[in-house]
Amino acid sequence: MKLTRIGDIAEFINGYAFKSEHWGSTGKKIIRIQNLTDPSKPYNFTAYDIPEKYIVKDGDMLVSWSATIDIFEWHNEPAYLNQHIFKVVFDHKKVDKYYFRFALKQTIDSLTKFAQGSTMKHIVKGDFEKHKIPLPDLVEQQKIAYILSKAEALIQKRKDTINGLDELLKYTFLDMFGDPVKNPKGWEKGGMVEVITSIKSGTSYAGAENKELEQNELGVLKISAVTDGVFKPKEFKAVSIDLITKQIIKCQKGMFLMSRANTKELVAACCIVPKDYPFLFLPDKLWSLSVNEQRANKIFLNALFKIESFRNVIREKASGGHESMLNISMMKFLGLKLPIPPLLFQTQFAETVAKIEALKAKQEASLRELEQLYQSLMQRAFKGELDLDKVEIEDVYKGFEYFDGGFVTFDDAKPALDKIREKFETLPAIKSKDKKLIEKIKKLDLDKVQLGRIPFDKDYAIYRVLYHRFEHYQSVPFLTIYDWLLTDFVDLDYNKIKDFVFRELNEEAPIFEQIFIFNEDEKKYRTELKLLL
DNA sequence: TTTATGGTCATCCAGACCGG
DNA sequence: CCGGTCTGGATGACCATAAA
Structure with a gap:
């Protein structure tokens, strides 16, 4: 397919270098890169009058070119553009903006090789404009964008369902047991010592990140393996077996893990390990909790610790000189009080969780399939291998x-x-x-x-x-x-x-x-x- | 001697900021 | 305005000390 320099089909307007005194809490939103990568991040506002060309309107395409190199569509009220982001002004006779988004996403990795700077990777405007994408005629572009959008929409739908199931879990808990701190259902309260029989802490090892394990290596988990409340087996660092001298705790099916340190927000994240991982072991910041099965079900506890109000109770026990790395001690944790409903109810809850998890697993499998399909669609689309004649855009x-x-x-x-x-x-x-x-x-x-x-x-x-x-x-x-x-x-x-x-x-x-x-x-x-x- | 604790230091990322 | 460096926050590495 014919390659075209993106500088020839669109104009890239760089954002305005706001100074901190420009910020305020009123006026128009300022779009920073973090607002694009994470919708939960707060906006800065400015009441200053900034030239019209820095205004981003609903539907505008934005390309961040510093540290995060990616393309985003703005779906929000008109706002000002911060530095390190381009606003894309298309030549609509030549290029479909949605096609452009897909084409750039597909080839974005090759752009990073231009990245300059030591502490922070930048893409220089000139290099960016020289970047080439395949460019068929407009109708074909629209067809490609149409097909890919469909695939993308399906993927989003799966993700929404998965999130919905997570929410459902939370509501199921609150519905059955009520808020664990207010304890409106009057469950018997007990000490953490009654339900947790022992806590084992892992050992500290440094290692190489983001690599596959070699024959002679084991992986030491990172806190991030637990942070999101779901076990992430890929969050580890590789350590050579020769260097391991201390006793280690291997990661096994059914282990109930909790992080004893992190920022206040993330401390006491927990999860249950879904299967054996003989090549992974626990770091010093992760605990393995043993549960007294006569009194409590770990699936119940896992859900309980994730309920915001109860999490706050645990958080309060964390200490440390720096807010950015707080720790909880075993004694403080075991000293906490919690509602302990009859085991039968906990088991019932665990059964419901199992059903929801099964649904979620199905959705996740489907999501992975869709993502693969999407990747292959992308590749074929830009090689010109899709049979577009059959595509009828509405x-x-x-x-x-x-x-x-x-x-x-x-x-x-x-x-x-x-x-x-x-x-x-x-x-x-x-x-x-x-x-x-x-x-x-x-x-x-x-x-x-x-x-x-x-x-x-x-x-x-x-x-x-x-x-x-x-x-x-x-x-x-x-x-x-x-x-x-x-x-x-x-x-x-x-x-x-x-x-x-x-x-x-x-x-x-x-x-x-x-x-x-x-x-x-x-x-x-x-x-x-x-x-x- | 080992383990748990509560730190500090290092690194990386993202944003702030500045000189030409 | 552009391209780069400085800075601060989040997270990981690692350790001194006390307790067991």
């Missing part, structure tokens, strides 16, 4: 020409809208049902209403959404349309549609209305949605 999406940022007015969009309308006007008209529905609503007893299914015609909805928006606001941000089409409607996932619909219901000028219908056969109410005219 007609609606094709109807819109590229618009150079900003807003699409009603007139801009009218030809495309007309085309859509022609296609959809004959569709099963929710319209004709509307009158009957309204009659029914009048007779409803709203107190007895239950949520139910949402009958939903995707194509018709797209048309209605767009038309309504145009009528109501006269113009619509182009990117909003693009996103709807690309992300909300590429698949017919019920939950996604539901999310979308409920978002719409909460809008100031909603295009949906929730209505309630009595089903004569089932003898109960269910909700339906009506598109407002």
